[in-house]
Amino acid sequence: MKELNETPDIPSDKAQLNKYAEDLSRLYILEKERRKELETLALEMSTMQERERGRIADQLHDTIGQSLALARVKIGMILQLDRAPKKDELMGIDELIQKTITSTRNLLFEINPNVLLELGLTDALEWFAEKTHEKHGLIIDISGGAEADILEQSLKILLFTGARELLTNTVKHAQTERAEVIVERSGDNISVKVQDHGIGFNPSERLSRSSNELSYGLFNLRQRLFLKGGSLDIYSSPGNGTSAVITLPAGSGTRRN
Numbered sequence: 001m002k003e004l005n006e007t008p009d010i011p012s013d014k015a016q017l018n019k020y021a022e023d024l025s026r027l028y029i030l031e032k033e034r035r036k037e038l039e040t041l042a043l044e045m046s047t048m049q050e051r052e053r054g055r056i057a058d059q060l061h062d063t064i065g066q067s068l069a070l071a072r073v074k075i076g077m078i079l080q081l082d083r084a085p086k087k088d089e090l091m092g093i094d095e096l097i098q099k100t101i102t103s104t105r106n107l108l109f110e111i112n113p114n115v116l117l118e119l120g121l122t123d124a125l126e127w128f129a130e131k132t133h134e135k136h137g138l139i140i141d142i143s144g145g146a147e148a149d150i151l152e153q154s155l156k157i158l159l160f161t162g163a164r165e166l167l168t169n170t171v172k173h174a175q176t177e178r179a180e181v182i183v184e185r186s187g188d189n190i191s192v193k194v195q196d197h198g199i200g201f202n203p204s205e206r207l208s209r210s211s212n213e214l215s216y217g218l219f220n221l222r223q224r225l226f227l228k229g230g231s232l233d234i235y236s237s238p239g240n241g242t243s244a245v246i247t248l249p250a251g252s253g254t255r256r257n
Contacts, residue, residue: 056107063103071096106131113160114153121148124160125181128167136171144183148190155248158224159183159192162232162246165221166194174198174242190250195243200236221246 074093078085113124122145129140148156163181170179176198183192222232230248 056111059103059107064100064107067096067100067103071100113157113164121145121151121156121160121183124156125163125183128160128164129181132167132171137177138167138171139178140167141178141180142183143181147185148183151190151250155190155228155250158228158230159190159246159248162221162225163192163194165217166244166246169217170194170196170198170242173201176241185250188250190248192246193243194246195241197241200238200240200242202238203234203236 071093074089074096078089078093109124109127119127122142125142125145129142132138132140148159151159167179167181170176174196176196179194179196181192181194183190185191218232218234225232225246225248228248230246232244232246234242234244236242
C-alpha cells in the first residue's frame with residue numbers, strides 16, 4: 001500500500017507522459033483560477049464590510065445622533081425659561097427620546113440578531129418584514145416558524161440571516177411588490193422558503209463565478225449552510241419569479257467528514 005506522501009507513478013510512455021503533463025497543466029490552471037476567485041471573494045467581503053460599517057455610521061449620525069442633539073437643544077431651551085415647562089414641551093422631548101430608543105433597538109437587532117431571536121424566529125422574521133415594508137414598500141407574508149423555535153440558537157440565527165439575505169436580494173432585483181416566507185419542518189429537516197413573482201433570472205448566468213454582490217452573498221450563505229450540513233437551492237427563470245429554499249438538519253452541528 002502506498003503512503004499518502006508517496007510520489008505518484010510517472011508514466012514512461014511518451015503519449016502517457018504528454019497526457020500526464022496536460023493533466024498537470026489543467027490542474028494548475030484550475031488551481032490558479034480557484035485562487036483568483038478566492039482573492040476576489042475576499043476583496044468583495046472587505047468591500048461589503050466597509051460598506052456596512054459606513055451604513056451603520058450613517059444611521060447612527062442621521063437618526064440616533066440627530067435625535068439626541070435635538071433633544072439636548074430642547075432641554076437647554078426649557079432650562080432657560082423662568083417658568084415651569086408646559087406639558088407639550090416635555091412631550092416633544094419624550095417623543096424624541098422614544099424615537100431614539102426605537103432606532104437604537106432596530107440597529108441592535110440588525111447588528112446582533114441573537115438578541116432579536118430571543119423572541120422566536122417568527123417574530124424576528126415579522127420584525128424584518130415590517131422594517132422592509134417601511135423602507136422599501138415590499139409586502140412580505142410570513143407563515144410557519146413555530147417549529148424552528150426549539151432549534152439551537154446558532155441554527156435560528158442562520159435561518160434568519162439566510163432569509164434576510166434572500167429578501168434583500170428580492171428588494172434589489174425582483175421588481176415585485178410582494179414576497180412570501182414559509183418556514184416548515186419535514187422529517188429531520190427544517191426549511192425556509194423565500195419566493196416571489198418578480199421578473200426572475202437565469203441562475204446559471206447570474207450566479208456564475210464572476211464577482212458580483214448577488215453571487216458573493218449567496219456563495220457566503222451556501223458556505224455557512226454547508227458547515228451545518230445544509231443547502232441552498234434556487235429555482236428561477238426570466239419572467240417566472242424566484243423560489244429559494246434554505247434547508248438544514250434540525251439537529252445539525254458542525255459538518256463532519
